[in-house]
Amino acid sequence: MDEQYTIYIPKITSATILPNPIGINTSFLITVSVEDQAVVVGAAYFQSGEVYRGVNMAIQTVRAQVNGTWHTLTYNDGTQRWEATITAPGATSFNQPNGYYNVTVEATNTAGTQATADGSTIDGLQLVVKETVAPVIT
Numbered sequence: 653m654d655e656q657y658t659i660y661i662p663k664i665t666s667a668t669i670l671p672n673p674i675g676i677n678t679s680f681l682i683t684v685s686v687e688d689q690a691v692v693v694g695a696a697y698f699q700s701g702e703v704y705r706g707v708n709m710a711i712q713t714v715r716a717q718v719n720g721t722w723h724t725l726t727y728n729d730g731t732q733r734w735e736a737t738i739t740a741p742g743a744t745s746f747n748q749p750n751g752y753y754n755v756t757v758e759a760t761n762t763a764g765t766q767a768t769a770d771g772s773t774i775d776g777l778q779l780v781v782k783e784t785v786a787p788v789i790t
Contacts, residue, residue, distance in 0.1 A: 654694045655694070656692050656693070656694065657692070657693055657694075658690050658691070658692055658693075659690075659691050659692075659693055660688040660689065660690055660691070660761065660763070660765070661688070661689055661691055661761070661765050661767065662686055662687070662688055662689070662711055662759040662760065662761050662765060662766065662767040663686065663687055663688075663689040663759075663767055664684060664685070664686050664757055664759055664767055664768070664769040664774065665685045665686065665687055666684070666685045666774065666776060667682065667683065667684045667685070667755075667757055667769065667774050667776040667777050668682070668683050668776045669681070669682050669755065669776060669777070669778075669779055670683075672778075672779060672780055673780035673781065673782050674740050674779070674780070674781055674782070675740070675781070675782060675783070675784035676740060676741070676742055676743065676744060676781055676782070676783060676784055677739060677740060677741075677742050678739070678740050678784070679737050679738065679739050679740070680737070680738060680739075680740055680779070681735060681736075681737050682716050682723075682725070682735060682736055682738060682755070683728075683731065683733045683734070683735045684714055684716070684725060684733060684734045684735070684757050684759075685732075685733050685734075686711050686714055686734060686759040686767075687711075688710070688711060688761055710761060710762050711727075711734075711759055711760070711761050712760050712761055712762045713759070713760045714727075714734040714757065714758070714759045714760075715757070715758050716736065716738065716755055716756065716757050716758075717755065717756040717757075717758070718738055718740075718741065718753060718755050718779065719741040719753055723736050723738050724736065734759075740779065740781045741753060741781055743781070744781050744782055744783050745779065745780050745781040745782075746782075750771075750778070751780065752771060752778040752779055752780045753771075753778075753779040753780075753781060754770050754771040754772070754777070754778065754779075755770065755771060755777040755778070755779050756768060756769070756770040756777070757769050757770070757774075757777060
């Protein structure tokens with residue numbers, strides 16, 4: 653029987669953006685839940701060097717990309733979530749694919765193993781930005 657090993661990889665389990673929708677250039681709060689998920693692998697994969705050999709790894713960094721700019725999130729002990737206050741883009745999301753900015757979240761543990769999620773995998777990462785002043789038609 654092949655020897656089994658437990659490794660740990662980050663898993664982004666949920667995310668929210670509040671308020672959403674939001675106005676142009678308005679601050680919003682993004683909160684992200686991340687856990688280090690235990691995965692059992694065979695000896696060949698474990699010994700290949702592609703995974704970290706060791707104990708449960710702590711999540712080290714979580715960042716969010718909004719409209720091409722990366723923002724570092726901070727861990728909140730009270731909520732046990734990663735969060736940051738970010739300013740919405742200066743343009744409406746009306747012309748974006750599917751009508752929203754696709755926010756990407758990346759989590760990295762102390763072993764350097766990464767996980768990513770975005771609006772296609774977690775609905776809470778779909779940022780809708782609306783105009784705050786109605787356009788003038790001339």
